[in-house]
Amino acid sequence: MSPTDDFEHDLFIIGAGSAGVRAGRMAAERGARVAVAEDAALGGTCVNLGCIPKKLYSFASHYAESFAEARGFGWSVGASRFDWPTLKTRRAAEISRLNGIYGQLLAGAGATVIRGRAKVVGVNEVEVDGARHRARHIVVASGGWPVPPAVPGGELAISSNEIFDLARFPERLVVVGGGYIASEFASIFHGLGAHVTQLYRGEQILRGFDDDVRAFVAAEMTKKGVVIRPRTQVTSLAAGGDAAPIRVALDDGSVLDADTVLYATGRAPNVAGLGLEAVGVALDLNGAVIVDERYCTSVPSIYAIGDVIDRVQLTPVALAEAMALVDDLFGAAERRVDYLHIPTAVFTHPNIGTIGLSEAEARARFTKIRVYRSDFKPLRHTLSQSTERTLMKLVVDDASDRVVGLHMVGADAGETIQGFAVAMKAGATKAVFDATLGIHPTAAEEFVTMRSPVVASSAGL
Secondary structure, eight states: OOTTTTOEEEEEEOOSSSHHHHHHHHHHHHHEEEEESSSOOOHHHHHHSHHHHHHHHHHHTTHHHHHHGGGGOOOOOOOOOHHHHHHHHHHHHHHHHHHHHHHHHHHHHHOEEEEEEEEEEEEEEEETTEEEEEEEEEOOOOOOOEEEOSHHHHTGGTOOOOOOOOSSSSSEEEEEOOHHHHHHHHHHHHHTTTTEEEEEESSSSSTTTTHHHHHHHHHHHHHHTOOOOOOOOOEEEEESSSSSSSEETTTTEEEEEEEEEEEEEEEEEEEETSSTTTTOBBTTSSSSSSOOTHHHHHSTEEEEEEEGGGOOOHHHHHHHHHHHHHHHHHHHHHHHOOSSSSEEEESSOEEEEEEEEEEEHHHHSSSEEEEEEEEEOOHHHHOOOOOOOOOEEEEETTTTBBEEEEEEEEETTTHHHHHHHHHHHHHHHHHHHHHOOOOTEEEEEEEGOOSSSSSSEETTO
């Protein structure tokens, strides 16, 4: 520290989730003096209460189907039994291991981890449990938090934060919400053996995804046994007896009995108690920190990245924002985040993989589009006796021949989509797809063998 430099840190990061850890690690490796404050387990939502435990539970929930399908391939599978405590214990051990790795990554890079709740008390000053820390740059990476239900009796419901560690497995689960979190947990817990009812106030689940994808997934989930009730709202929750711990009253006058009610109706930026407004940081109406293209807030020394800015709430996006910010502050300032080409997976049963524009979005943006669509029974299910089907869809800008939307519903859709995301980022045209040899027999080859458009329309038609 130079005689005129009264900063302890070059970078002080609030939050050790995906964005905060990546920013702290990369900045420290470039020689910056970095501190990262966190009052919960390292790794944030993704590691502790989101992506990782959710995917582990998704793996677990597929085994019942796999046991049933094995008979079609000549296997005699004996009686099986799912043990909820074992899954919870195994998950907790793995998450604990990952928490340790995140700590090691920060320490190995030379960053200082400060345990405690941080509060911004000046444009260059942060307080953690009474101790003041001065920093040249402050980064808010505090993530998001589930929105609590605004209905009478809402305190009886849980959020996705609590779903992983329920004391007892819910035989009857009511899921409120139609987004990807709600739809994933509806599929997962049905696969684990619960009777699941999913309630959504809109016309169809998964608003924002391609309409064909939405309808296809809803039909497949329903076929498997998830009860999806669109255009339905909860009016109240009430405690019941031992036979019906929670009574869920609906706007049509009916009542559902549930062991557990999961509200997954959205997440809000986690800014409560951070002191941001008091130092002049502008927030959006929902609490999101407002930033410019360099992730700078209305206060020049304070930045924000990740779910707290509420652009795209996905871990890879948070990581990309962290890298762009560090490069801007301590590097060549050449990185920019492409918010258009973001591959996304939804771990419903079956999975969704998508990148680019939906058909409706493409039609609004381009003068004329072509749509290629294939709906088929995968080879595996010709013997498994499962009725599950796969959907694949390409959306093409007719003028440039570029593939601007690619969508899949089927087994391992997320794994399949990742490679095609590279092609779309590189600007691949439908002609390039057509000229690419498929790998046979795979489901993925369908993306390079679709030749006849099912839709060729102009904007507005």
